[in-house]
Amino acid sequence: xxxxxDMRRKRQLLSQEETVAILQKSTSGTLALLGDGGxxxxxxxxxVYSDGHLYFHSALEGHKVDAIRRCDKASFCVIExxxxxxxxxxxxxxxxxxxxxxHVIEDENEKRATARMLGARYNPNDEDGLSQELEKGxxxxxxxxxxxxxxxxxxxxELVRRxxx
Numbered sequence: 001x002x003x004x005x006d007m008r009r010k011r012q013l014l015s016q017e018e019t020v021a022i023l024q025k026s027t028s029g030t031l032a033l034l035g036d037g038g039x040x041x042x043x044x045x046x047x048v049y050s051d052g053h054l055y056f057h058s059a060l061e062g063h064k065v066d067a068i069r070r071c072d073k074a075s076f077c078v079i080e081x082x083x084x085x086x087x088x089x090x091x092x093x094x095x096x097x098x099x100x101x102x103h104v105i106e107d108e109n110e111k112r113a114t115a116r117m118l119g120a121r122y123n124p125n126d127e128d129g130l131s132q133e134l135e136k137g138x139x140x141x142x143x144x145x146x147x148x149x150x151x152x153x154x155x156x157x158e159l160v161r162r163x164x165x
Contacts (some may be wrong), residue, residue: 004099004149004150012154012155012156012157012160013152013153013154014094014096014152014153014154014155015153016151018153019096019151019152019153020049020151022078022080022094022095022096022153023049023054023078023096023098024049025080026078026080026096027046027047027121027122028044028045028046028047028078029044029045029047029076029077029078029079029096030042030043030044030045030076030077030078031043031044031045031056031064031074031075031076031102031146032074032075032076032077033064033067033068033071033074033102034067034070034071034073035063035067036063036066036067041063041064041067043063043064046118046122047076047118048114048117048118048121050117052147052148053145053146053147053148054076054098054100054145054146054148055114055117055118055143055144055145055146056118056143056144056146057115057118057141057142057143057144058104058141058142058143058144059140059141059142060140060141060142065104065142068102068103068104068144069104072101072102072103073099073100073101073102074099074100074101074102074146075097075098075099075100076097076098076100076146077095077096077097077098078095078096078097079093079094079095080094080095080096081093081094081095081155085158088158090156090158091156092155092156092158092159093154093155093156094153094154094155094156094159095153095154095155096151096152096153096154097151097152097154098146098148098150098151099148099149099150099151100146100147100148100149100150101146101147101149102144102145102146102147103144103145104142104143104144105142105143105144105145110143110145111138111141111142111143112134112138114143114145115134115138115141115143116130116134118143119133119134
């Protein structure tokens with residue numbers, strides 16, 4: 001297991017429960033990978049969170065897939081709140097960052113189950129539609145699993161102070 005840095009501004013650290021709640025509530029984030037030529041590659045992406053894992057879908061090939069196959073280390077960032085305060089020259093924010101290992105799911109049963117979980121997240125209460133979509137497109141789809149090794153949430157100091165009063 002990697003050694004990760006402690007967050008510098010500990011007063012702004014969200015609890016694990018609050019951090020996980022942000023992942024469960026939010027619908028998109030930015031996946032950061034080691035891209036071509038050693039350049040960082042950050043891509044906005046939809047996801048679903050379940051039991052310490054993030055799941056994404058992808059086309060069968062492309063920059064993201066090449067980067068994942070080349071290096072399994074990744075990070076993922078979600079911004080839940082981004083409330084710009086112009087007169088105060090600051091932003092009231094709440095965000096989460098995860099570090100971990102990422103890979104393409106090769107097992108067909110796991111691929112189908114995670115695709116179903118992702119589909120149900122974004123199109124709830126339509127089991128028939130989801131089943132039809134999976135039958136039609138699962139062969140042209142990759143599912144990706146991000147195993148979270150380190151997870152932190154942070155909020156603006158102003159929000160910390162507001163909650164303390």
